Amino acid sequence: MQKSFLNIFNSILGSIREPLLVLDSNLRVMDANPSFYKIFCVNPQETVGTLIFDLGNGQWNIPKLKELLEQSLPENTVYNDFEVEHTFKNIGTKIMHLNARRIYREPNHAPLILLAIEDVTEREYYKRHLEKVVETRTAELVTARQEAEKRKQTAETALSEIKRLKEQLEEEKAYLKEEIKLEHNHENIIGKSDALKYVLYKVEQIAASDTTVLILGETGTGKELVARAVHGFSKRKKRALVKVNCAALPSNLIENELFGHEKGAFTGSNTRQLGRFEVADEATLFLDEIGELPLELQSKLLRVIQDGEFERLGSSRTIKVNARIIAATNRNLEQEVRQGRFRSDLWYRLNVFPITMPPLRDRIEDITLLVDFYVKKISKRMGKVTGIIPKSMMNTLQNYHWPGNVRELENVLERAVINSSGPKLHLADDLNKPFAYLTKSQQTLETVERDYIVRMLEQTHWKVSGKNSAAEILGLNRSTLRARMRKLNIKRP
């Protein structure tokens, strides 16, 4: 009975594909199945009767195994899937799951240990390989995510740059619309005098470079036309000539106009606004009436001209721009510097390439051409046929002093066209009177100018701006007239 049971037990052992060992309580091998011999490349002779730790010259002395079997196998306890990794000299590294169970041999109930060894090397290697793949893929995913994050940030930066450029274009568009409303005179510069030819020669000489240009000359001599010509011949001509009239606004508003502001920079600033410097980036900025710029803003302007850097109002972020500067003034800046009203360092920065516009009275040979040009233009606009200019009238126009220069001539001619009912032109103004008593040696230009402005103010009952005002008669912007009044200390009595 006992014998037949052992036979059955042995045939069960033999049919199990998993390596199996029967150990006695000393961990001596009592039996092993063929699978054990095959997998671990040992034979029954060297196995049976040997302590498992001595097997294969002590290769089985796996401390973990001993510990498990000796100490951790109390009665009726089963230890499953105890994983052991061991390198055998003859078969290399094996990863094994050990399942140990206490069994008893009758009739004396001798304790034995049934040790099942599952060889999971391949499965474990595959698992480890998969884990490695997962780890690598996770690392790749993390890198890819970081890359995507970086790209997102780059895209966001690009987007905000596009937004800024869009804002700049919108500002430029709005600015150009305003310019169109102001009906800018884009005609050519009329004149054939040597003085004017010299000016045009200087314009051609400097236009292509990025050099700062300072245009000097009395009011109405065509400084803005020259500024437009410099820009028009430059490589920046595809962009707008952005203009700021430094006399037109009080100090804080000019600062805002020049440098822009952030949303919430001051009460009522609900949106961010780009300043003219930003709008003129890669284009040209025309600073008209630069002599009127308040001292406190002159240092800020100097910094932009020198370093191309500034901050919007309400922001500490420095903005860099590349704007070509053209400035104009009817003031004597050297004198302004001497009197402490204009910073000398700014004056040196601006006075790199000065162009002086000659007053109209010093180029009377241009008057015939200008009269001809403007009479035709004004008549066409008014739908009149006026065109005959009597010689005596031309003499009068050529002898007149023209303190308001070409702008004044334009206004005189406009009134003349209105005043004429037939083809022959009749002047509406008396151009002989105001200066009949003058000779250049008797009075300075400043006194003449002062007297003339006072006379026009008196004549218009001190109406400075609007229809039939002194500014209109003098052919001046109201801001220019106000600036002249301040400078010449003209006050209403």
Ligand SMILES: Nc1ncnc2c1ncn2[C@@H]1O[C@H](COP(=O)(O)OP(=O)(O)OP(=O)(O)O)[C@@H](O)[C@H]1O
């Ligand atoms: N040579 C010229 N040919 C044609 N028009 C001219 C000429 N010079 C000036 N003008 C005209 O005279 C007017 C005044 O010119 P502009 O505004 O350029 O003068 P300005 O010197 O800049 O004056 P301000 O100092 O008052 O700003 C404009 O309408 C301009 O078109």
